[in-house]
Amino acid sequence: xxxxxxxxxxxxxxxxxxxxxxxxxxxxxxxxxxxxxxxxxxxxxxxxxxxxxxxxxxxxxxxxxxxxxxxxxxxxxxxxxxxxxxxxxxxxxxxxxxxxxxxxxxxxxxxxxxxxxxxxxxxxxxxxxxxxxxxxxxxxxxxxxxxxxxxxxxxxxxxxxxxxxxxxxxxxxxxxxxxxxxxxxxxxxxxxxxxxxxxxxxxxxxxxxxxxxxxxxxxxxx
Amino acid sequence: xxxxxxxxxxxxxxxxxxxxxxxxxxxxxxxxxxxxxxxxxxxxxxxxxxxxxxxxxxxxxxxxxxxxxxxxxxxxxxxxxxxxxxxxxxxxxxxxxxxxxxxxxxxxxxxxxxxxxxxxxxxxxxxxxxxxxxxxxxxxxxxxxxxxxxxxxxxxxxxxxxxxxxxxxxxxxxxxxxxxxxxxxxxxxxxxxxxxxxxxxxxxxxxxxxxxxxxxxxxxxxxxxxxxxxxxxxxxxxxxxxxxx
Numbered sequence: 137x138x139x140x141x142x143x144x145x146x147x148x149x150x151x152x153x154x155x156x157x158x159x160x161x162x163x164x165x166x167x168x169x170x171x172x173x174x175x176x177x178x179x180x181x182x183x184x185x186x187x188x189x190x191x192x193x194x195x196x197x198x199x200x201x202x203x204x205x206x207x208x209x210x211x212x213x214x215x216x217x218x219x220x221x222x223x224x225x226x227x228x229x230x231x232x233x234x235x236x237x238x239x240x241x242x243x244x245x246x247x248x249x250x251x252x253x254x255x256x257x258x259x260x261x262x263x264x265x266x267x268x269x270x271x272x273x274x275x276x277x278x279x280x281x282x283x284x285x286x287x288x289x290x291x292x293x294x295x296x297x298x299x300x301x302x303x304x305x306x307x308x309x310x311x312x313x314x315x316x317x318x319x320x321x322x323x324x325x326x327x328x329x330x331x332x333x334x335x336x337x338x339x340x341x342x343x344x345x346x347x348x349x350x351x352x353x354x355x356x357x358x
Numbered sequence: 359x360x361x362x363x364x365x366x367x368x369x370x371x372x373x374x375x376x377x378x379x380x381x382x383x384x385x386x387x388x389x390x391x392x393x394x395x396x397x398x399x400x401x402x403x404x405x406x407x408x409x410x411x412x413x414x415x416x417x418x419x420x421x422x423x424x425x426x427x428x429x430x431x432x433x434x435x436x437x438x439x440x441x442x443x444x445x446x447x448x449x450x451x452x453x454x455x456x457x458x459x460x461x462x463x464x465x466x467x468x469x470x471x472x473x474x475x476x477x478x479x480x481x482x483x484x485x486x487x488x489x490x491x492x493x494x495x496x497x498x499x500x501x502x503x504x505x506x507x508x509x510x511x512x513x514x515x516x517x518x519x520x521x522x523x524x525x526x527x528x529x530x531x532x533x534x535x536x537x538x539x540x541x542x543x544x545x546x547x548x549x550x551x552x553x554x555x556x557x558x559x560x561x562x563x564x565x566x567x568x569x570x571x572x573x574x575x576x577x578x579x580x581x582x583x584x585x586x587x588x589x590x591x592x593x594x595x596x597x598x599x600x601x602x603x
Contacts, residue, residue: 256444256446258442258444258446259446259448261408261442261446262442262446262447262448262505263460264408264432264435265406265408265435265438265439265440265509266435266436266439266440266459266460266464266508266509266512267432267433267435267436267460267464267465267512268432268459268460268463268464269429269432269464272463272464276459276463277448277459280450281448281449281450284450
């Protein structure tokens with residue numbers, strides 16, 4: 137009984153449910169923007185890198201390496217508390233989108249690039265030998281194969297980064313963790329945190345299952 | 359048709375091709391033989407600029423292949439079909455889509471036109487019934503025939519074959535050679551790098567023997583196989599058939 141009172145208190149649940157639902161909506165739209173923006177930017181950077189020009193490759197590699205090395209929380213704090221000193225004030229959600237989207241882009245660029253380098257040279261030669269341009273060979277021949285190779289690691293990264301929206305709690309973004317954690321302080325019950333955990337499961341478990349289906353759908357035997 | 363003049367190719371300090379001169383006439387099947395590392399494939403790959411020649415020129419119907427840049431090179435490559443040792447079909451596309459892709463993207467044919475042409479070419483290589491299959495579902499011989507259809511669908515003026523049967527199981531070689539023979543009989547201009555000496559004897563108009571990056575001997579199959587002039591060619595042929603048969 138003590139376990140149920142601590143983690144599943146019905147009264148507390150009813151009281152904070154409306155706030156939590158709003159927080160879920162916030163987490164969802166933040167995640168959607170971060171994932172779509174991050175993957176798109178990562179893909180664009182990997183494509184630019186195939187051009188093999190040092191003045192493109194150098195900044196892309198620097199961005200990918202720094203983005204992957206830096207703890208996102210540090211960057212979030214710098215952006216949110218540091219940038220106003222330069223006269224640049226960004227809202228909490230904006231900082232979250234820029235930093236987490238950027239970090240995802242850094243990982244995605246490396247994953248897309250790894251996929252592109254794994255496409256056999258003969259595929260490029262077949263494309264170019266049949267009169268396709270560099271861009272046509274990239275988009276119609278190499279990239280579809282690279283993306284299929286990249287789906288499992290990309291899904292992992294996208295999940296990891298959307299869970300980091302919880303870092304928004306340190307800069308006042310009213311996402312799931314921030315709302316449930318303040319509810320926990322007010323109510324003195326751990327129940328809101330249980331609700332948060334369940335909310336994360338409700339969001340991410342279907343995504344994980346969907347990604348498994350996607351992997352199967354796009355797999356082909358070689 | 360094809361005119362190769364003083365072609366040279368270096369990889370770093372290594373000279374791979376030295377002053378290659380070769381003419382291929384319309385409708386001719388020229389067979390290129392030689393030990394591995396003799397530069398046969400490199401010469402072939404220079405003809406559509408998959409390798410960049412170090413110096414010299416290559417002309418197709420009087421047009422410089424070696425001077426083309428950008429879009430002009432892409433258009434030139436449409437006239438030069440190439441078949442690779444490793445097939446290089448696109449694994450994520452069906453057989454039909456493999457044969458259609460460059461028709462639609464590079465030749466700007468409509469999808470229906472490209473599909474009709476693709477089916478015609480697949481029928482030509484005896485694989486119309488595999489149009490909706492994925493490349494991984496085909497045998498090596500079938501994949502290579504699809505690759506030939508993919509190149510033919512672009513209506514090339516010349517076809518280059520880079521060891522087209524070397525990656526095939528022996529029992530599958532025949533089906534690919536049959537398609538090549540058929541192409542020759544239809545008057546396609548072909549340059550074939552291969553070790554299929556029997557096919558060379560049977561189908562080639564001329565045989566080119568390369569060794570150490572130079573053309574050592576050129577002649578009819580009878581001259582090359584029956585009456586080799588150079589010591590190097592004799593040594594090469596005797597290595598192929600130690601029994602002397």
